[in-house]
Amino acid sequence: MNLKALIGFIRVFVGILFIISGFIKLNDPVGFSFKLQEYFGPDVLNLEFLSPFALGLAIILVIVELVLGVALIIGYYKRLTLWLLLLMILFFTFLTFYSAYFNKVTDCGCFGDALPLTPWQSFTKDVILLILIVFLFINIKYIQPFFTNFGRSIIIFATFIACLSFGYYVLMHLPLIDFRAYKVGTNIAEGMEIPDGAPVDVFDYNWKFKVNGEEKVFTTQGDYPTVEGEFIGVDTELVTKGYVPPVHDFTIEKDGEDYAEEFLNTPNLIVIVAYDLSKTEWNGWPAVKSLTNDAIRRGYQVIGLTASGVDDVNSLKLKQEINFDFYFTDATTLKTIVRSNPGILKLNNGTIIQKKHWNDAEEIELEKLPTAKLDLDFNLKFQLDSITRLDNLYRPLIQESDPAKRKALADELGIPEEDYTGDLWKKQRMLDTTNLQRIKRLIERYGYPGKSLVGEPTNLVALEVIAHNPGEVEEYLDVLKKAAEKGEIPMTQVAILEDKHLMMQDKEQIYGTQAQITAENGFFIWPVTNPETLNERRKAAGFKRTIEEYVADLMGKDAQFKALKLSEIKRL
The missing domain is CATH 3.40.30.10 (Glutaredoxin)
Known part of the structure; x- marks a missing residue:
C-alpha cells in the first residue's frame, strides 16, 4: 500500500470513528452531560462552575465531533479540520489520562453506554487517534477533497442541521437507541442475578507487622499470615474485578x-x-x-x-x-x-x-383492569393525603428521645427546628383536633371516604384520624363498621380500633387484639368477651391467625393464651 492510499484509509478510519463516537453520544446527550458533570466535580477537575452548562457543552462537543468526522472524510477545509481534531483529541487524551492515572472516572463515556471502556482503554484509544491525526497532519498534502467546494459546504451544512434536529428530538423524547441495562423488554430482577460460577472479586490482603522492630508487609488472598511479630493493620487491594450484573444498586x-x-x-x-x-x-x-x-x-x-x-x-x-x-x-x-x-x-x-x-x-398504554375504580374522586383523595402528613407530623419525633437523633429525623422529614422543639404532644394534639374537624365535614358530605372513592391506602386516613382522637371513636364506630361491611376499609382495622376503645373503657374486648402489662399479670391479652367463640369472631373479621397463634407470635412460641376476667386485672 503506497503512502497516498494509506493516508486515504487512515483519513476515512479516523473520520468514521469520530462520526460513530459523536452519534452515540448525540443519541444520548443527557447521559454525556452527566459524564461531563463527573469530570467537573470537586474530586476530579474541580470545575463545578461549569456543571450548570454541562448539557449545552455536551451537545456542542458531540455535534462538533460528528461534523469534524464528516469534514475529514470529504476533505472540507482540511487544515482547519485537522487543527480542530488535534485540539479535541489532545483535550480528550488529557481527560482520559487524568481519569486513568488518578482513578477518578471509571468510564470516560467516549462511546456512551454502547461500548463502556476502562480509563486505560480510553487513554490508549485516544493516544492511537492522536498519533493517526498527527500523521495525517504531516501528510496533509495527500488528503484530496471529494466533491466541489459548494458540494462539501452543502454536506457540512446538512450534517450540522441533521445533528441539531436529532439532538433536539432525543432531548424532547428519549434516546432513539437505548444501550442501557433498563431498556424496554428488560426484567429488572433478572438483570440483578449473578450466574452460577461467575467470577468474584479477588483481593490482595496486605498485612502489616512489626518484626524485630522493622515494619514488614505480608500479602495473602485473605488468610491471616503466620508471622511472629506485632500486628499493625491490613489494607486490601482489588486484583481482579468479578462479575457485575447489568442491573446493580437497585433499591426502592x-x-x-x-x-x-x-x-x-x-x-x-x-x-x-x-x-x-x-x-x-x-x-x-x-x-x-x-x-x-x-x-x-x-x-x-x-x-x-x-x-x-x-x-x-x-x-x-x-x-x-x-x-x-x-x-x-x-x-x-x-x-x-x-x-x-x-x-x-x-x-x-x-x-x-x-x-x-x-x-x-x-x-403510555393503559387498559381497564379488573381492579379499576373509575369513580375515584382525586380532589377528595388529595385532601385526605394532605391530612395524613399532618396526622403523623410529630409522632415519629415524639418517639425519639435522643436530641441528636431527633434533629436528624426532623431534617429527614423536612421539619424546621422551631417545629421539633417544645411540647410536641401539645402540637400534635392541636393537629389531631383540626384534622378531626376536617374529617367530620368530609364524612358528613361524602359518607366514609372508602377505597371506591379515594383508593388505597388513602381509604385508611379517616380511620387513623378518628383513632388518634379516642374520645370520638364511639361516635364513628357504626360508620366504620358499615364501611368495612361494604369492603371500603379492612374489617381487621375496625376490629383493632374497637378492641382498643373497649380496653380504654375497662371493658372486655371482642377480637383479642389488645395486650397489656400489669405488675400482677405481666404481659397478657386483655380480657375478651365469650372467649370460647373468640377464634370464630377473629376469622369472621378477617384475621388470619387464631388467638393461640397470635399470642405465640406476640409473646414467644411457648406462650399460652389465658382468658382472664376483668376482676383479675390490676393496672399499673
Missing part, C-alpha cells in the same frame, strides 16, 4: 425498608422517575398527573422514585396535587433508568413494558 426504599422485591413482583405498575426534584421540569408534572390519575382509575398501582428528601417530595405533592407516594432510589440509578426528569415507566412483574419522556405521557 421507604422508612428504612426495601420494597424492591415487592414492586418487582407487582403486575400493572406505573413508575414515575424524578432523580432530583429540585431540577425537575415542572411543566412536565401536569402531564404526569393526568396520566397517573387515569392509571389509578383504571386499576394500576402508581409509585414515584426519587433521590430527593421528604421536604422536596411534600412540596411537589402539594404544588402539583400528586396522588401517589414516592420512594427513595439512588440518583445515579435513576439517571440511568430514564433520561427524563420526570420520566415514565410501565412495568409488569419487573419487566419494562414501556419507557417514555414526560412529553410522550399520552403514549
